[in-house]
Amino acid sequence: EKLATVKDDLAQTSTERDGLKKDLSKLSEEHKVLEGLRDHLESELRNIQVNIYTATFTPLINIRFVWLICPLSAAAGLGVSRRPGWDLKGKVSDMEAKVQNYQSKIKSVNLENDHLKDSITKAQKHKAEIEDENKGLKKRLGSTLRQCQDSLKESQELVRNLEETVARQREELHLGEMERRKLHNTIQELKGNIRVFCRVRPLLTGNQSDVLHIQLPAHDNKALTLAKTEESHTGRTADTQKSYNFSFDRVFGPRATQREVFEEISLLVQSALDGYNVCCFAYGQTGSGKTFTMEGGDLEDLWGVIPRAVQQIFKSAKALQEQGWQYSFTASFVEIYNETLRDLLYTGKPNKRPEHEIRKGCNNEITVTNLTYQKVNNEDEVHNLIMLANQNRSTARTGMNDHSSRSHSVFQLDIEGQNSDRDTKCKSVLCLVDLAGSERVQKSQSQGDRFKEMTAINSSLTNLGIVIAALANKESFIPYRNSKLTYLLQNCLGGNSKTLMFVNIAPEEESFGESLNSLRFASKVNDCVIGTASANRK
Numbered sequence: 001e002k003l004a005t006v007k008d009d010l011a012q013t014s015t016e017r018d019g020l021k022k023d024l025s026k027l028s029e030e031h032k033v034l035e036g037l038r039d040h041l042e043s044e045l046r047n048i049q050v051n052i053y054t055a056t057f058t059p060l061i062n063i064r065f066v067w068l069i070c071p072l073s074a075a076a077g078l079g080v081s082r083r084p085g086w087d088l089k090g091k092v093s094d095m096e097a098k099v100q101n102y103q104s105k106i107k108s109v110n111l112e113n114d115h116l117k118d119s120i121t122k123a124q125k126h127k128a129e130i131e132d133e134n135k136g137l138k139k140r141l142g143s144t145l146r147q148c149q150d151s152l153k154e155s156q157e158l159v160r161n162l163e164e165t166v167a168r169q170r171e172e173l174h175l176g177e178m179e180r181r182k183l184h185n186t187i188q189e190l191k192g193n194i195r196v197f198c199r200v201r202p203l204l205t206g207n208q209s210d211v212l213h214i215q216l217p218a219h220d221n222k223a224l225t226l227a228k229t230e231e232s233h234t235g236r237t238a239d240t241q242k243s244y245n246f247s248f249d250r251v252f253g254p255r256a257t258q259r260e261v262f263e264e265i266s267l268l269v270q271s272a273l274d275g276y277n278v279c280c281f282a283y284g285q286t287g288s289g290k291t292f293t294m295e296g297g298d299l300e301d302l303w304g305v306i307p308r309a310v311q312q313i314f315k316s317a318k319a320l321q322e323q324g325w326q327y328s329f330t331a332s333f334v335e336i337y338n339e340t341l342r343d344l345l346y347t348g349k350p351n352k353r354p355e356h357e358i359r360k361g362c363n364n365e366i367t368v369t370n371l372t373y374q375k376v377n378n379e380d381e382v383h384n385l386i387m388l389a390n391q392n393r394s395t396a397r398t399g400m401n402d403h404s405s406r407s408h409s410v411f412q413l414d415i416e417g418q419n420s421d422r423d424t425k426c427k428s429v430l431c432l433v434d435l436a437g438s439e440r441v442q443k444s445q446s447q448g449d450r451f452k453e454m455t456a457i458n459s460s461l462t463n464l465g466i467v468i469a470a471l472a473n474k475e476s477f478i479p480y481r482n483s484k485l486t487y488l489l490q491n492c493l494g495g496n497s498k499t500l501m502f503v504n505i506a507p508e509e510e511s512f513g514e515s516l517n518s519l520r521f522a523s524k525v526n527d528c529v530i531g532t533a534s535a536n537r538k
């Protein structure tokens with residue numbers, strides 16, 4: 001700042017000096033012009049004096065001569081009229097008038113000359129003053145310049161020190177970030193690489209306190225009890241209360257907000273940026289709140305896991321930029337209906353929809369043929385893709401008898417990070433899945449397409465359970481290929497991943513049986529411990 005002030009002063013002083021220099025040169029020019037004028041006037045004055053002299057002493061001797069030496073006056077028409085040769089008196093009086101005229105001219109020229117002399121003296125004085133001032137300014141300038149140079153040196157030294165400090169702190173920050181990643185992962189591992197959260201949907205109509213069969217202990221947010229009174233069939237014994245106790249990593253009651261739910265999984269989402277594969281899926285019967293949990297509503301308060309996860313990912317990626325990390329993201333959104341894949345980001349003609357197949361590359365990467373893999377740079381771009389996917393799903397809904405609750409939807413964000421300063425790379429996948437409704441449809445009641453759908457859903461959900469169990473038992477063969485869902489998700493379910501399952505429960509009493517089934521399935525998953533995850537880092 002000091003340097004800047006001094007520089008400003010310096011600039012101001014230089015401008016002043018330049019101005020003064022300009023003034024000075026203008027004055028010198030004026031001075032020259034005045035001197036020229038004075039010389040001119042002096043020579044003219046001399047001419048006039050000569051003329052006067054001649055006019056005064058020779059008129060009587062040779063009038064013709066007078067006419068010759070004063071042709072200018074005659075031409076200027078001083079009012080002298082031609083007189084006859086004999087009118088000497090008249091001519092003399094003309095000459096006297098002329099002389100008078102010249103004398104008054106001389107007087108005014110002399111006056112002007114005095115005035116000019118005065119101006120010249122003043123200009124010279126001004127010039128001397130300016131030169132003095134200039135000298136003073138030069139002196140001041142010299143000392144300011146020296147001060148500037150000194151403070152510049154000081155500032156350069158300061159900058160050098162600060163640069164060293166910044167470099168040291170950058171190094172410390174990087175080490176801190178690596179330490180944070182390690183500790184973060186340890187915490188995630190301690191919590192278990194597969195976690196199960198249960199969420200109870202609120203009653204959509206009626207009074208919440210009427211829900212008696214789902215009990216949530218006030219001081220334990222990990223337990224849930226399903227209770228049912230069973231009537232005695234014979235009528236000889238009293239009715240019995242049957243309770244089913246469950247415990248999960250976390251149980252969210254009907255009043256839990258979307259924000260509270262996301263807070264619990266935000267650390268897991270963070271792992272995706274650190275290079276771990278993360279998979280989060282919602283399981284439960286139709287209408288139990290899976291889509292609400294995963295996608296939520298349009299208002300920010302109602303946003304579900306997908307928009308919140310995307311927001312966090314982009315926010316954190318931006319913050320990590322300061323530590324040299326550059327991330328790139330690719331999004332895809334696929335639906336699995338009746339064991340057939342459908343691109344939810346497809347924008348072509350409906351009758352030209354391509355077919356898709358899941359392929360496993362030599363580096364074990366899973367890709368889907370003909371699927372839209374869209375590069376995304378910010379949150380808004382992802383939101384637009386989610387809207388497009390919803391449009392694609394709703395078009396299918398009208399045409400195919402609400403098949404959205406009969407299909408699995410898989411949102412996938414491929415994340416690639418590079419820290420060129422440190423020559424480090426990481427690669428991971430964030431998979432967010434809204435599973436098809438898990439309800440068991442009575443075989444006798446379902447025929448045709450409904451039966452086909454039911455079989456496909458039941459088999460893919462059962463296979464999901466089988467794969468998770470096989471992973472937990474560390475079996476040598478994991479039957480990923482048994483369903484499209486597990487085949488697609490294999491990298492997110494395997495040892496190198498962190499998995500979170502939401503089991504969504506509907507609070508209506510008639511859903512008791514389905515809720516019990518869902519909770520039993522979730523409990524089985526909860527008992528699984530998948531191998532230690534390791535970051536995909538190079």
Ligand SMILES: Nc1ncnc2c1ncn2[C@@H]1O[C@H](COP(=O)(O)OP(=O)(O)OP(=O)(O)O)[C@@H](O)[C@H]1O
Nearest residue numbers: 201202285286287288289290291292293404405437
């Ligand atoms: N926690 C909640 N708070 C308020 N409303 C909810 C909540 N969970 C679900 N709902 C509402 O319940 C209804 C059914 O939820 P949702 O569509 O998410 O169920 P679903 O399990 O995804 O069903 P489907 O399998 O048909 O897609 C929706 O109207 C949704 O807005």
